[in-house]
Structure formats: C-alpha cells, structure tokens
Amino acid sequence: MGAAVELDAGGRAVRLSNPDKVYFPAKGYTKRDVAEYFLAVGPGITRALNHRPTTLQRFVDGVEGDFFYQKRAPKNLPEWIPTARIAFPSGRPADELCPTELAAVIWAANLGTLTFHPWPVRAGDTDHPDELRIDLDPQPGTDYADAVTAAHELRSVLEDHGVRGWPKTSGGRGMHVFVPIEPAWTFTEVRRAAIAAGRELERRMPERVTTAWWKEERGERIFVDFNQTARDRTIASAYSVRPFPHAPVSAPLRWEEIDDAEPRDFDIRTLPVRYAEVGDVHADMDQEAFRLDGLLELADRDETERGLGDMPYPPEYPKMPGEPKRVQPSRARHDDDGDSA
Numbered sequence: 001m002g003a004a005v006e007l008d009a010g011g012r013a014v015r016l017s018n019p020d021k022v023y024f025p026a027k028g029y030t031k032r033d034v035a036e037y038f039l040a041v042g043p044g045i046t047r048a049l050n051h052r053p054t055t056l057q058r059f060v061d062g063v064e065g066d067f068f069y070q071k072r073a074p075k076n077l078p079e080w081i082p083t084a085r086i087a088f089p090s091g092r093p094a095d096e097l098c099p100t101e102l103a104a105v106i107w108a109a110n111l112g113t114l115t116f117h118p119w120p121v122r123a124g125d126t127d128h129p130d131e132l133r134i135d136l137d138p139q140p141g142t143d144y145a146d147a148v149t150a151a152h153e154l155r156s157v158l159e160d161h162g163v164r165g166w167p168k169t170s171g172g173r174g175m176h177v178f179v180p181i182e183p184a185w186t187f188t189e190v191r192r193a194a195i196a197a198g199r200e201l202e203r204r205m206p207e208r209v210t211t212a213w214w215k216e217e218r219g220e221r222i223f224v225d226f227n228q229t230a231r232d233r234t235i236a237s238a239y240s241v242r243p244f245p246h247a248p249v250s251a252p253l254r255w256e257e258i259d260d261a262e263p264r265d266f267d268i269r270t271l272p273v274r275y276a277e278v279g280d281v282h283a284d285m286d287q288e289a290f291r292l293d294g295l296l297e298l299a300d301r302d303e304t305e306r307g308l309g310d311m312p313y314p315p316e317y318p319k320m321p322g323e324p325k326r327v328q329p330s331r332a333r334h335d336d337d338g339d340s341a
Helices: 031-040 042-049 102-110 144-160 187-204 270-278 283-287 293-306 329-340
Strands: 005-009 012-016 022-024 054-058 068-070 083-087 093-097 113-118 131-138 166-169 175-180 222-224
Touching: 005 031, 005 102, 012 031, 012 102, 022 031, 031 042, 031 102, 031 270, 042 102, 042 113, 042 283, 054 093, 102 113, 131 144, 131 187, 144 166, 144 175, 144 187, 144 222, 175 283, 187 222, 187 293
Parallel strands: none
Antiparallel strands: 005 012, 054 068, 054 113, 083 093, 131 175, 131 222, 166 175
C-alpha cells in the first residue's frame, strides 16, 4: 500500500501511513487523496471544527468496510492535539479530540476518519451551544429539491425571529442550516428553539414539511430533525467527506446558490477547485452570535396558545421532564384498543 509519507499541514509534519490504501473503490480514491482534499480546504475545515469537541467517524477499510464512531480521544493522541471534556446524556464524562489546527484533521484522516462530527459547543463551555443546527431530512418520495424549497422558507422563519442561517449540503440528499448563537442557553433550550422553528415551518408548508418524530406519520415530506440539537447528537461538519461511493462532501453554500446546486457535484475532487475560486463562503459565521429570544418566545406561544409542548427524545436518552410518551402512535392506538376491550 506504499511507504508512509509526511504531509505538511499548516507547518506541522503529519505522518500518513499506507497512503495508497483505497478508500473509495468505485472512484479509486485513496487515503492520500482524502488527506490532500482536507489540505486543499484546510482553513474551511479548521474553522468548522475549531475548539469543538469532535467525534470521528472512522472507515479504516474504506467506505465498503465497517465503520465506527470514535467518541473518546484515542489513546495515541499526540500531545499537541487538545481535548475537551463533555458529558453524555447519561451524565458520564468523556474527553474528545478538539481540533485547533489543520494538522489535527490530517492526523485523524490517517486513522480513517472521513466525517467529522463536532459538538455545537466550544471547549471553554461545553454545556452551552454556540450554534443552532437545523437538519432538513428528505423522507422517501422527496429529494434535495424539496429540501431547498423548505430551506428558503426556513430562512424566512429564522429571519422573522431575529436570527440568520448559513446553508450547506448534507453530502446526501438533505440540507443543513447553521445559526451562530450566543452561548447563553442550555442544550434543552436550544432544542426547544429548534422545535419552535420547525413547527412554524410546518405551519407555513404543511404539505411539504413535518416535525413528526415517528416515521409512520411523516409521509412524503421534509422532516425537520429537531433531535439533532439534543446533547451528544451531532451533524457532519462543513467540508466533511461522506461515505458514499462517489466521495461527496458537505459543501457550504450561499443562499443564492442552493437552487442551482447539485449535491453530487461536490466531492473530494471538485470542491478544492471551488474552494480555490471562492474560498470558505461560511467564513463570516464566526463574526456573528445571535440571540434565541425570538424563537423561544415562539416556543412559549406554541405551548400557551396551541398546547404544543415538548417532543420525544431519541430512545437512548433518559426520560426528560415534560417529555411525552415515547410510544409510536400506531402502537399507542393498539394498546388503547386492548385496554378498552
């Protein structure tokens, strides 16, 4: 698979073992191709991960092999890569890798990392998110074009409530919209704001958008995955490589680009060309920090005027105060019928 090489990553030499190991058989792309992609978009991926505890999605045998999520920092972590202490929903703590320079990205790529999953917090305060992240997830029968339609209306919802979002492709069929916020709210409060935004979007586009947690209720609509804002739930970072045969990436976009964009057009070969031309189109995100007052006021109105409270958490989470029953509607109806028999 070739002798190890050293790559210059921002002035630091990083060893890349087995550089010729094929990661994407359909395209013939190797570990070195992946590392060189990350070097080409270095300032962008570094901004997206900077000082964020990060879970590594590792594919040590390429995209056709098994993968796993590395949540705890590897034991062989170099001393120059810092970590950050996070707490899982169970309360158990862990130290996660916390990239602060491009060399950390290349070091992780050498371990087979394709997708980086940063927490929406910084190392200095891991209990208060500084990003609100909204995942527009196409359900069967919908596609990227439907996600774009929803994203445009979501942009209006956000701006109507005092915040601005930055869009990117998911690397698949969906879209992500990230909002930089002041780190003044807990995970629970930020999730509540995401639910409020999703419900308002659903009211404006009831035939196209849903916040239904249970798949049996979603239909052919775009699902606003509000639980991606729950503690320890993460979204692939901008510039992450996604594990599909053609080596797509999660591409930051300007709002005026999303209609004409095709997610398949952004991969480890094409995005470096775009990056060389336009740079990191989300570079200005760090210059903003919005408040969530407007969305949280909307959440209050949903509760008091519409009787809409919390939504179910993922099944592995401890039961949360005010959370409804985690029983899918069809099963609940069946149970009710059995009780009344």
